[in-house]
Amino acid sequence: MSEALEQELNEKNRDLKDLVKREYKEGFVTDVESDTFEPGLNEDVVRRISAKKNEPEFMLEYRLKAFRRWQKMKEPDWAHIDYPKIDFQKIAYYSAPKEMPKLDSLDQVDPKILETYEKLGIPLYEQKLLANVAVDAVFDSVSVRTTFRETLSEAGVIFMPISEAVHEHPELIKKYLSSVVPVQDNYYTALNSAVFSDGSFVYIPPGVRCPMELSTYFRINEMNTGQFERTLIIADEGAYVSYLEGCTAPQRDENQLHAAVVELVAHKDAEIKYSTVQNWYPGDENGKGGIFNFVTKRGVCKGDNSKISWTQVETGSAITWKYPSVVLQGDNSVGEFYSVALTHNKQQADTGTKMIHMGKNTSSTIISKGISAGHGQNTYRGLVKILKGADNARNFSQCDSLLMGDRCGAHTFPYMEVQNPSANLEHEATTSKISEDQLFYLKQRGLSEEAAVSMIVNGFCKEVFRELPMEFAVEAQKLLDISLEGAVG
């Protein structure tokens, strides 16, 4: 390539900076009266949260223990992200819509909340539901409604807010809560364990294939509140479940904290598929506002032949710190991680996975697609660990980065720790730019520049999108398109 041509292409790439002029469509605020704690965190606040939820004693103890651990811990600083120090005393740790919605009747849910979910395209009314999707909607801290509960309970599936499960299935909660992610795992898990207010609980009994996709929508509405939800999914022997998670938040100038914990347990021959489309408010062009998303997600393939698959499409949040992981304990167990992370403007993402191989003949697959535009910083951080007893472990990792413009960054940190010589690990990584040739080719076939960019980006993400359930795949593509609106030119 001639120098002049190269220069021209660089300029072109600079023009691509405008590529990512997006508007956050979910940035509205719902005007409902709410019961929100004053900002601040101390033991009393933890007690009040527990009291609000009328929790049994064991939960209060659990929370207090977690809180005391948290007080002794420090925020992690190893990630490739840069953000102002969070003042944990300026955050409110509980917020609920004032009219406490009763779950048995929709009429009792504040119509404004229902409207919010409709605006977000989440059909709460069962008759409007896309076939086979049951929804749990978490509005600020409280679960507003779980749909399709009856159909599910006929199959023996438990799908309910975790705040209710604490009362209705305390034995399951005691057995599994923090069994995958210990309270003290990290700063945010300890915090979450102390103050989490709600989330979803799923239990699939032995041999049951969950008759529909389960889904939760998380929505942060109140100002200065953190959202700390907790999800616990257990697939008993031979069970199968596919779970979808979507998230949005209003557009605000202040940063808001989201620190969730998700735990998955797959017993023998069980399979859990967990899909996320994360579209928290990313902040504006100059990096003002946006959600700080510090999430710990981990699953354990406890039994032989079990499988856990994480698929995530991360387009939102100012900061994303998230490593959905799988502990491959059972023999022949399988872990998968499929990820698309888009960062633009001043967004930063440090995301990836950990695959911990313990059982024999375990295998894991990691497909990570990072797209950076504007000043976005995108980091893949992954660990593949093969323990001594993990004979014949296999891992395949592929990390591809797509850069738009020359002010963004892509970084890849693949860590490997192999303690068993029979392991077979493969790692591939690529970094590419949308080429002028590709754009011209598609434009010559009659596509606008925007359509061309969207097509190329969607092609880049295809291996991940095809892992998503149909409706989610469509939504994910639309989200990327929105992010690329006003694109090149």
Added chain:
Amino acid sequence: MLKVTNLHVSVFGTSILKGVDLEVNAGEVHAIMGPNGSGKSTLSNVIAGRDGYEITEGSIEYMGKDLSELEAEERACEGIFLAFQYPVEIPGVSNMAMLKAAINSMRKHRGEKEMTAGDFLKLIRERADLVEMKHEFLKRSVNEGFSGGEKKRNEILQMAMLEPKLALLDETDSGLDIDALKIVSQGVNALRSPDRAMVLVTHYQRLLDYIIPDHVHVLAGGRIVKSGDKSLALELEEKGYSWLEGGTNAAASLEQVAN
């Protein structure tokens, strides 16, 4: 249909086309030959509206309109098709998905409704058969992992799908084996029609045995130094281009005299 007048084009200040005149009418097939680096692809790219080329003098008219006003995608929607000398790979995007988006984008431009999935499938299967392309290629990512010849054939499939008014085929015959050359030529011939024009850029007179051109031009040193009928191609095959170089120089010195 296409009228190129005294076209001067430069890339980053280097002048490449130095006064090209070319007129192509509906129903005609023109062949453009010429040595490497003489500006054949440049001419095709400029007509198709690729960025990075500066028209310093002259004009391109298409269907009575000045093309310089139109973006590449608008030119495509108005019926200009370029079969690329080096077709581009688009990973993860299937041939089908790309062609469907292309067809619908063009239909939208013409104010027509989107093609139904059924009609599209019927059409693409029929056109794939026309260029004897196995249907499995339709599901594969655009040109990814295609052999050189398969890529060229894929260009002709796209042309057959998009039914352009003016098709510019930039060395579509290069890299084709004899059988593929016949098949591609058949495809091209099947698309010849009184209201469609084609410009074939080629290095080999062999192609012109299969696709008989109405006119043959020689582009050398940035201008068309000779035009004739099919027999010119045969003559070139025999003598090469050197005997024409004089013509180029003569033209250049004439220009100097005129200045």
